[in-house]
Every structure is written in C-alpha cells, then in structure tokens.
Amino acid sequence: MFKELDPLLHSQLRLAIMSLLISLAQADFVFLKEKTNSTSGNLSVQLDKLSEAGYIKIEKGYKGKKPRTTCQITPLGRKAFENYLEALKTYF
Amino acid sequence: MFKELDPLLHSQLRLAIMSLLISLAQADFVFLKEKTNSTSGNLSVQLDKLSEAGYIKIEKGYKGKKPRTTCQITPLGRKAFENYLEALKTYF
DNA sequence: ATAAAGCAGTTTATAATATAAACCAAATAT
DNA sequence: ATATTTGGTTTATATTATAAACTGCTTTAT
Numbered sequence: 001m002f003k004e005l006d007p008l009l010h011s012q013l014r015l016a017i018m019s020l021l022i023s024l025a026q027a028d029f030v031f032l033k034e035k036t037n038s039t040s041g042n043l044s045v046q047l048d049k050l051s052e053a054g055y056i057k058i059e060k061g062y063k064g065k066k067p068r069t070t071c072q073i074t075p076l077g078r079k080a081f082e083n084y085l086e087a088l089k090t091y092f
Numbered sequence: 093m094f095k096e097l098d099p100l101l102h103s104q105l106r107l108a109i110m111s112l113l114i115s116l117a118q119a120d121f122v123f124l125k126e127k128t129n130s131t132s133g134n135l136s137v138q139l140d141k142l143s144e145a146g147y148i149k150i151e152k153g154y155k156g157k158k159p160r161t162t163c164q165i166t167p168l169g170r171k172a173f174e175n176y177l178e179a180l181k182t183y184f
Numbered sequence: 185a186t187a188a189a190g191c192a193g194t195t196t197a198t199a200a201t202a203t204a205a206a207c208c209a210a211a212t213a214t
Numbered sequence: 215a216t217a218t219t220t221g222g223t224t225t226a227t228a229t230t231a232t233a234a235a236c237t238g239c240t241t242t243a244t
Contacts, residue, residue, distance in 0.1 A: 002108045016094045019183045091111045
C-alpha cells in the first residue's frame with residue numbers, strides 16, 4: 001500500500017540539500033546555507049548525516065585563506081532520492 | 093525557493109492517514125490501523141494530533157457493543173493536504 | 185599593534201517527535 | 215469462571231530537528 005519513506009530523506013532540510021545537489025555538480029556550504037535558509041549548525045549536522053549514509057561526499061579545502069566545504073551527491077544518494085520520490089507517490 | 097513543509101503532515105503515519113481520508117468519506121480506527129500498518133498506540137496519538145489541528149474530525153460511537161472511532165477529513169485538512177503536495181513539488 | 189567584528193564552520197544542549205511498551209475496560213470464547 | 219481478544223489510551227523511551235554556544239582563523243577598524 002504505502003511505501004516506506006527513507007527517514008534520512010524525510011527531513012525538510014536534508015531533502016532540500018539533496019534536491020539542490022541532484023542538479024548541481026557540486027555546491028559549497030555557504031551556498032547550501034543560503035539556498036536552504038538554514039542555520040550553520042543545522043546544516044553542518046544534516047550534511048554529516050547525509051555523508052555518513054554515503055548519500056553525499058564532502059570535501060574540505062580552502063578558497064584563498066577561507067575554509068571551504070564542497071558537497072557532491074553520490075550515485076547511492078541519487079538512487080535514494082529517486083526511491084524517495086517513488087515512495088512519496090504512493091501517498092498521493 | 094523551497095516551500096515550508098507543514099510539520100503536521102510531514103510524518104509518515106499522519107500523511108498516510110490523511111492520504112486515506114482524503115478519498116474516503118470516513119474511515120474507522122481498525123481500518124486505518126490495517127491500511128497504515130501501524131500500532132494502535134502510534135495511530136491513537138497521531139489521530140489526536142490531526143484532530144487537535146482541526147485536520148480531521150473524530151467521532152466515538154459503537155458498532156453493536158464494540159467501541160468504534162470514526163474519522164473524517166475536514167475542509168481545513170483537505171486544504172492542508174493540498175498545500176503540502178504543492179510545497180513538496182518545490183523539492184522535485 | 186591591538187581590538188573588534190566577520191566568516192566558516194563544529195559541538196553541545198534542548199525541545200519536539202515518533203514510536204513502542206504497558207496498560208485498561210468491555211466483550212467474547214473456552 | 216477465567217482466559218483471550220478487541221479497541222483503544224496513556225506513559226515511557228529513543229530519535230530528531232533545531233538552536234545556542236563555541237572555535238579558529240581572517241579581515242577591518244583604531
């Protein structure tokens with residue numbers, strides 16, 4: 001009847017992050033923060049969770065002297081996002 | 093950019109309940125429990141929340157000698173469900 | 185040169201949620 | 215008569231989301 005909704009994606013902020021990353025070769029922390037209107041703390045935590053799950057890959061480097069965290073969706077993440085959408089459809 | 097997802101509907105079980113009620117003049121506790129595969133406790137709590145919010149109307153009566161809890165979606169609930177769907181679309 | 189303010193985050197604490205476990209009353213079955 | 219089932223509710227617990235506080239560096243102002 002109703003398909004399970006992946007709890008990792010069933011979160012407003014994490015879903016927004018994935019939504020951005022799915023259509024954007026990569027995106028950095030500051031950009032994601034702006035686009036999602038989140039606080040740094042919340043964003044940091046949710047990025048870690050997505051990374052733990054292997055849904056995104058996080059790289060830490062520098063842009064000039066400033067730290068820079070870049071994120072990319074992984075194939076697994078892409079699949080999970082598509083599955084989530086399929087599951088959602090069973091509710092509508 | 094991304095629309096807010098009504099926290100009351102952004103819950104697997106509550107969404108499933110609403111999904112059923114939206115296309116079903118009314119439905120009782122036992123039926124909802126079966127269809128959503130939930131435990132009574134969880135269902136009871138989530139029905140209360142939807143009722144508190146005015147998204148559904150709960151009526152307690154009897155079917156013969158057995159208690160019977162029937163639920164119906166309200167116009168407000170219907171609107172909220174539609175809004176939730178619209179909001180979701182901004183993520184896909 | 186030093187202090188104050190900003191930037192880019194992380195860590196920790198708190199509040200809210202979802203879920204499960206335990207419970208209850210009435211009805212039915214043994 | 216006493217288990218068991220039915221139809222739930224209440225309470226406890228574990229997970230989550232979110233915010234608040236903090237860190238380490240850099241830039242700007244004094």
